Amino acid sequence: MLKLENVTKIFRYGFLGFRFRAVDDVSFSLMDRPAIFTIAGESGSGKTTLARLILRIIKPDYGRILFDGKDIHEIDDRTFYRNIQPIFQDPYASFNPMQKPIRYLRETVKNIVGIEDRGEMDEYIAKVISYVGFDIATIANKHQHEFSGGELQRLSIARALLTRPKLIVADEPVSMLDASLRINIVNLFKKIKDEMGVSFIYITHDLATAYYISDYIAIMYRGSVIESGSAEKVLSEPLHPYTKALIESLPIPDPKHRRVWVQKKTAFTASIEEAEFIIKGCKYVYRCPYAFDRCRTEMPPYINVNESIVRCWLYYK
Amino acid sequence: MSAEKLSVLKALNVYGEYVVSPLLSVKAVTDVTLHVNSGEVIGIAGESGCGKSTLVKILYGYVELPLRARGKVLLDVDGNAIDLVSADEEYKRGRIWWRHLSYIPQNSMNVLNPYMRVGDHFTELLKKHLNLEKDEAIKIAGEYIESLGLKRDVLKAFPHQLSGGMRQRIVVALALLLKPRIIFADEPTTAVDVVLQKVLLQHLLDKQKEYNSTLIIVTHDMSIHAMVTERIVVMYAGNVVEEAPTEPFYEDPKHPYSRALINSLPRLGDRSIRQGLAGQPPSLVTPPPGCRFHPRCPYAMDVCRREEPPITGYENNWRVKCWLYVKR
Numbered sequence: 172m173l174k175l176e177n178v179t180k181i182f183r184y185g186f187l188g189f190r191f192r193a194v195d196d197v198s199f200s201l202m203d204r205p206a207i208f209t210i211a212g213e214s215g216s217g218k219t220t221l222a223r224l225i226l227r228i229i230k231p232d233y234g235r236i237l238f239d240g241k242d243i244h245e246i247d248d249r250t251f252y253r254n255i256q257p258i259f260q261d262p263y264a265s266f267n268p269m270q271k272p273i274r275y276l277r278e279t280v281k282n283i284v285g286i287e288d289r290g291e292m293d294e295y296i297a298k299v300i301s302y303v304g305f306d307i308a309t310i311a312n313k314h315q316h317e318f319s320g321g322e323l324q325r326l327s328i329a330r331a332l333l334t335r336p337k338l339i340v341a342d343e344p345v346s347m348l349d350a351s352l353r354i355n356i357v358n359l360f361k362k363i364k365d366e367m368g369v370s371f372i373y374i375t376h377d378l379a380t381a382y383y384i385s386d387y388i389a390i391m392y393r394g395s396v397i398e399s400g401s402a403e404k405v406l407s408e409p410l411h412p413y414t415k416a417l418i419e420s421l422p423i424p425d426p427k428h429r430r431v432w433v434q435k436k437t438a439f440t441a442s443i444e445e446a447e448f449i450i451k452g453c454k455y456v457y458r459c460p461y462a463f464d465r466c467r468t469e470m471p472p473y474i475n476v477n478e479s480i481v482r483c484w485l486y487y488k
Numbered sequence: 489m490s491a492e493k494l495s496v497l498k499a500l501n502v503y504g505e506y507v508v509s510p511l512l513s514v515k516a517v518t519d520v521t522l523h524v525n526s527g528e529v530i531g532i533a534g535e536s537g538c539g540k541s542t543l544v545k546i547l548y549g550y551v552e553l554p555l556r557a558r559g560k561v562l563l564d565v566d567g568n569a570i571d572l573v574s575a576d577e578e579y580k581r582g583r584i585w586w587r588h589l590s591y592i593p594q595n596s597m598n599v600l601n602p603y604m605r606v607g608d609h610f611t612e613l614l615k616k617h618l619n620l621e622k623d624e625a626i627k628i629a630g631e632y633i634e635s636l637g638l639k640r641d642v643l644k645a646f647p648h649q650l651s652g653g654m655r656q657r658i659v660v661a662l663a664l665l666l667k668p669r670i671i672f673a674d675e676p677t678t679a680v681d682v683v684l685q686k687v688l689l690q691h692l693l694d695k696q697k698e699y700n701s702t703l704i705i706v707t708h709d710m711s712i713h714a715m716v717t718e719r720i721v722v723m724y725a726g727n728v729v730e731e732a733p734t735e736p737f738y739e740d741p742k743h744p745y746s747r748a749l750i751n752s753l754p755r756l757g758d759r760s761i762r763q764g765l766a767g768q769p770p771s772l773v774t775p776p777p778g779c780r781f782h783p784r785c786p787y788a789m790d791v792c793r794r795e796e797p798p799i800t801g802y803e804n805n806w807r808v809k810c811w812l813y814v815k816r
Contacts, residue, residue: 213682321768350709352768355763407757421682433690433693
């Protein structure tokens with residue numbers, strides 16, 4: 172369904188600063204079968220830039236993104252937005268505070284689904300929003316500030332579902348919500364995938380929810396996908412030294428794991444961010460305990476290791 | 489174990505409210521009583537808007553309009569109990585803060601003065617509190633920075649020249665400089681990646697042990713509490729709803745809210761279905777009558793809607809504010 176071929180996006184660091192690859196040679200593909208594909212990474216890993224590339228907000232400098240075999244920049248707006256819908260991080264910024272959210276829903280139906288009649292429109296909206304647990308009569312007269320963050324996020328999911336998309340790109344959709352509400356949204360994604368056959372690209376830094384819902388996962392570091400595969404495999408048997416470090420440092424909500432967590436010391440590496448962005452070799456080399464000469468000069472290729480794909484010279488034969 | 493520990497800070501019936509207008513105030517903290525012992529690690533948990541940050545500000549004695557506080561926060565200073573709520577701010581600045589209590593605020597990577605070199609932050613503190621000459625202060629600051637495994641050059645840098653993680657480490661180092669007896673850390677690791685988060689937390693824990701200080705850590709992240717704290721205080725809508733030793737708490741939380749909170753957390757290696765809470769926390773301008781959790785509580789009874797539950801002892805060091813645990 173969605174295919175990324177060597178997608179690269181170059182940004183400048185500061186006004187006259189050096190150029191670096193915010194997204195560097197990323198390739199992966201999503202099959203037609205509905206699935207949740209997680210892109211995980213820390214801040215500065217390029218995961219949001221990748222989301223913006225897939226959503227056509229920015230154009231790649233190299234490579235291309237195909238949807239159903241066609242370059243997304245050659246698809247007309249209506250077909251594109253009917254099939255691919257976004258959900259953003261900040262639910263308060265997703266809705267115009269000067270308008271009632273219902274208006275945004277109606278506009279989406281009018282512009283993309285193509286229903287003009289007001290009665291029909293509301294009937295259509297009512298069906299979709301009842302799916303996320305809302306009743307059109309109660310939300311129709313409410314303004315943005317009368318909803319809580321969790322409610323608005325559910326509403327933006329409903330809005331995305333209005334066009335019956337094949338793919339929803341959700342960029343950190345739960346990071347601004349409290350834990351007890353977070354799981355409700357995540358459960359909703361799962362339900363939508365199972366019952367409506369919608370695929371998700373779930374962008375997050377939270378590995379626990381990623382493990383909970385995703386079928387596939389790609390771990391990004393400084394613009395590159397350094398490991399990808401089934402979520403189960405990658406998160407329970409990580410290969411790349413970075414993925415291993417991430418999983419080792421992840422706190423677990425169970426004091427039984429405390430001893431292991433506390434005893435395993437993590438080394439602190441000083442400020443080397445800028446160097447990491449421009450190095451020719453593996454970007455993890457400054458932090459990697461296993462780094463050798465080749466890592467410094469050459470970026471490792473994509474290597475298949477028991478069903479996962481990893482970019483690390485340690486696995487090169 | 490807790491019997492040997494000395495009480496260093498006592499909060500007695502503390503209230504905190506933000507004055508919005510003469511007629512309107514947001515009751516962020518309501519009737520909190522808390523005893524803090526020396527050398528322990530306490531976690532304050534709860535979701536956004538539950539009053540945890542406000543409580544910590546009051547405990548630290550940093551009360552500025554629009555925040556208004558009532559009640560007593562007694563700090564033991566050389567055998568005298570000083571009330572931090574009523575004490576004069578000049579006095580707190582000169583005698584209490586940094587030396588006895590230190591505070592790592594939220595967003596700590598952005599709190600350094602951008603016009604001051606990192607080193608001047610250190611020397612200023614040393615000069616003011618230990619009455620040192622400048623040369624000596626510079627020497628001590630340099631040695632201190634090296635003992636943390638950082639390069640001396642860091643002191644010459646301006647804050648913007650350092651990465652976010654580095655700045656955050658500097659703020660932690662500043663807070664620990666005078667070996668305070670109590671360290672308050674308000675969401676010390678939000679906005680940093682998990683690897684750095686672990687480094688910072690381990691550093692805080694190491695220093696806390698070395699100085700035998702008390703560490704009070706505030707975060708919404710229940711995984712951090714599980715990894716770091718010895719005792720946990722759960723807040724909901726301005727109230728402390730449960731206070732318990734961390735380990736048994738995670739096995740079997742008592743308050744329905746704590747239970748929902750723990751059950752909603754997904755964890756690596758476990759795909760069993762998790763459920764969150766319905767609804768949202770109440771307004772703190774006009775809180776609901778009775779128990780503040782009753783509109784979302786699956787066990788709500790008649791009495792919960794009418795009367796506020798008292799905070800009752802469940803076991804040793806374990807207190808719950810819920811009618812389910814009141815024997816009548």
